Amino acid sequence: MDFNEKNATEAVLNSFAGIKDNRLKEIMSSIITHLHEVVKEVEPTEEEWMKAIMFLTKTGYMSDDRRQEFILLSDVLGVSMLLDSINNRKSKNETETTVLGPFHTPSSKMNNGDNIANNVEGENCIVKGKIVDVNNNVISGASIEVWQSGPDGLYDVQKEGNLVDLRGTFMSQHDGSYLFRTVKPQYYPIPVDGPVGDLLNSLDRHPFRPAHVHFMVKANGYKDLVTHAFIDGDKYLESDTVFAVKKSLIRKLEEGFDEENNSKCFFLNFDIVMESIKKGA
Numbered sequence: 001m002d003f004n005e006k007n008a009t010e011a012v013l014n015s016f017a018g019i020k021d022n023r024l025k026e027i028m029s030s031i032i033t034h035l036h037e038v039v040k041e042v043e044p045t046e047e048e049w050m051k052a053i054m055f056l057t058k059t060g061y062m063s064d065d066r067r068q069e070f071i072l073l074s075d076v077l078g079v080s081m082l083l084d085s086i087n088n089r090k091s092k093n094e095t096e097t098t099v100l101g102p103f104h105t106p107s108s109k110m111n112n113g114d115n116i117a118n119n120v121e122g123e124n125c126i127v128k129g130k131i132v133d134v135n136n137n138v139i140s141g142a143s144i145e146v147w148q149s150g151p152d153g154l155y156d157v158q159k160e161g162n163l164v165d166l167r168g169t170f171m172s173q174h175d176g177s178y179l180f181r182t183v184k185p186q187y188y189p190i191p192v193d194g195p196v197g198d199l200l201n202s203l204d205r206h207p208f209r210p211a212h213v214h215f216m217v218k219a220n221g222y223k224d225l226v227t228h229a230f231i232d233g234d235k236y237l238e239s240d241t242v243f244a245v246k247k248s249l250i251r252k253l254e255e256g257f258d259e260e261n262n263s264k265c266f267f268l269n270f271d272i273v274m275e276s277i278k279k280g281a
């Protein structure tokens with residue numbers, strides 16, 4: 001029988017009859033069903049379809065070891081955060097998760113109290129908190145990776161050279177506490193020099209993310225936690241271009257004094273509640 005508008009979806013689904021991997025079969029069947037629905041609903045012209053193909057082609061060309069334009073695309077379309085919501089449903093009072101983002105890279109171990117901002121001009125900030133479980137028992141020896149952009153809005157990996165800046169790996173102390181020094185984070189634009197930037201532009205969307213510090217916390221017996229601490233009052237909290245803000249992650253910056261460095265500084269308190277791997281614990 002001829003392939004036509006009426007039997008198109010059925011014809012492709014039938015071609016999947018022999019797929020042995022059941023999960024792959026389920027995923028491909030769903031993708032085809034929805035993709036055909038979109039094409040039938042929108043009825044793209046051949047030029048429009050070619051434009052879509054060229055957009056995806058450019059997205060691929062833009063991606064390499066340092067830049068992942070497809071992840072950025074998934075971020076700005078809300079797919080990354082939808083996936084995050086599905087895979088990290090909160091059951092108790094554990095700290096909520098948010099996007100990893102494209103700028104995580106392993107960082108060197110630092111001592112409690114160290115400053116992650118080397119040769120960076122900015123307003124001093126002390127970030128501190130406690131790592132606990134859902135019953136408020138302290139967790140010592142947790143690995144706490146932190147990273148943030150500089151006052152210029154760029155992460156170290158976005159710059160030429162191999163400089164390592166504004167990132168470090170700390171360990172929670174005997175009482176579960178951690179503390180590090182840095183500069184006050186600022187809002188910044190995601191990279192807009194590629195096809196995702198062009199897309200945001202044509203959708204009349206801004207590229208900004210509200211100020212935040214990234215955290216990746218790992219402790220034995222607990223689920224790895226990927227999250228951010230957001231700064232209260234930021235003008236982009238309500239319109240994060242990657243939809244990654246959760247109210248429970250917003251903290252007020254307190255003004256204070258850093259006795260050790262004899263200087264004014266902000267304090268950002270961010271306690272973290274880890275979820276046990278054991279069910280019901």
Ligand code: BEZ
Nearest residue numbers: 075099101102103190242
């Ligand atoms: C980030 O916060 O580093 C980020 C997250 C998603 C897209 C781009 C940047």
Ligand code: FE
Nearest residue numbers: 101149212214
């Ligand atoms: Fe970020």
